[in-house]
Amino acid sequence: MTTRTLGRLRRTDFPYYAAHPDVVYLDSGATSQRPETVISAEADFVRADYAAVHRGSSVATGEATWAFEAARERVGAFVGAGERELVWTAGATDAINMIALGISDASQGLGSAELALSAGDEIVVTEAEHHANLIPWQRLAARTGAVLRHVAVDADGLWSLDEMRGAVSSRTRLIAFPHVSNVTGQIAPVTDVVGVAAEVGALTVLDACQSVPHMPVDVSALGVDFAAFSAHKMLGPTGIGALYGRAELLDVLPPARTGGSMITTVTMDEAEFLPAPNRFEAGTQPVSQAIGFGAAADYLASLGMSDVRSHEEGIAQALVETVTRTPGVRLIGPAPGAERAAIASVIVDGVHAHDVGQFLDDRGVTIRTGHHCAQPLHRALGVPATVRASASVYTDIDDVSRFGEALGEVRDYFGVTT
Structure with a gap:
């Protein structure tokens, strides 16, 4: 099952998306949405x-x-x-x-x-x-x-x-x-x-x-x-x-x-x-x-955790490709092509993470900004905060595309040219 298919089909199981059909939810690393079966x-x-x-x-x-x-x-x-x-x-x-x-x-x-x-x-x-x-x-x-x-x-x-x-x-x-x-x-x-x-x-x-x-x-x-x-x-x-x-x-x-x-x-x-x-x-x-x-x-x-992992590997690859082709954005973590979970934390040159987060949120993209309860790691990176996108079973490629489109507009919006 493709990353698009699993994410889109399973999205109907989650009432959150019926209430917010246009929201891109990429903050599952902080907390996940719940399917109707769990709520019920x-x-x-x-x-x-x-x-x-x-x-x-x-x-x-x-x-x-x-x-x-x-x-x-x-x-x-x-x-x-x-x-x-x-x-x-x-x-x-x-x-x-x-x-x-x-x-x-x-x-x-x-x-x-x-x-x-x-x-x-x-x-x-x-x-x-x-x-x-x-x-x-x-x-x-x-x-x-x-x-x-x-x-x-x-x-x-x-x-x-x-x-x-x-x-x-x-x-x-x-x-x-x-x-x-x-x-x-x-x-x-x-x-x-x-x-x-x-x-x-x-x-x-x-x-x-x-x-x-x-x-x-x-x-x-x-x-x-x-x-x-x-x-x-x-x-x-x-x-x-x-x-x-x-x-x-x-x-x-x-x-x-x-x-x-x-x-x-x-x-x-x-x-x-x-x-x-x-x-x-x-x-x-x-x-x-x-x-x-x-x-x-x-x-x-019921989904099968091997299938969940395969789905999220596809999302992870898409996140990495999206970030690495966006000018002025640095990806933290494993190099492109290396194994990783469907988590992508980034630094946008010239723009504070919280400003990036607000810009994305205004465009319907929910991510996490801050130190993510990992201050020593961020101190080692030399930054106070990063922008994190994190996926789950309901994430699909369209979510990654919208995240990438909004991320690519950030530096222009804030007038960063270097």
Whole structure:
């Protein structure tokens, strides 16, 4: 199926386009639109089946709990997670913080020594991280005395496996990295990084927010220890994400949040926790959002993730070709012809990114401007902000053409001639 066919046919599944038929939506890297099946699944559950989960013995509670857990099973299967290996979270940011806070507790003697960090141990990240996969590790290093090291990016915003190898030492205990950069679209060699980590016995944490919605991802086959992704970037609702963790690690990771629904026994002095995943799900859960998350996984699975990836490879190629033939516009990330996700961040010579964004928006083209929660990467590039176009299953070649036409008019509009 061609990039035009999949994008145009599937667009009818998304009510957003009925309301905004003339809008070019190229901001799926920030948040995606939702198909009617996802909207209806959540709404129908709220209308007819909503009840507390894992509490009480009523028929209503039992049916809601079944639906809640069935959604977990489907999302887990979508990414290759085993039984008990998928935890509901408030989002991907929350998921990564849960790992960091759990390791922090373990380092204070509140959990398994297997996960504990000591002064002088090392955490390795890349300079391309989203802040959500950087700041939690900064805080963990500050709490434990660990050293935070990073893999630098080059002039195109790319990091390399060789640089990763150079940053890792016998003291490295954890490597956190993005599967796909939300700025450059660079796709990481995940299994190679896992191999580097294995050589020194380090844990791996994968930021999979920009990969799970766009390509086949099997976390078990990749071999990572932990992974985080969110629903709202994969055609699902806001307010919910997922933490994948190998079962044997989740069983010893201290829960970052405590309270009701995650315990077996509580006395006035101590508490014992349920096995994973429930030990990490304190309090009232985002039940209807989980139903929507499951429906989003079902929708993408029905398309076939290999077909989704093929479609978006075509969009990525079109974006690269469009940008590289536009005078005065610099493309960030992999070179033309190299593998990349359907993300294109650009710098327009002589025009600030925010001005470019306003110009495009006035012409019905929705993109993202700013540092994209990746200030260190932009600092390495020597710019405060870039203009980012990012695609999804509903994007087609006509969208790219309109983006290119508007982008080509920017410098003339602002009177830039050099």
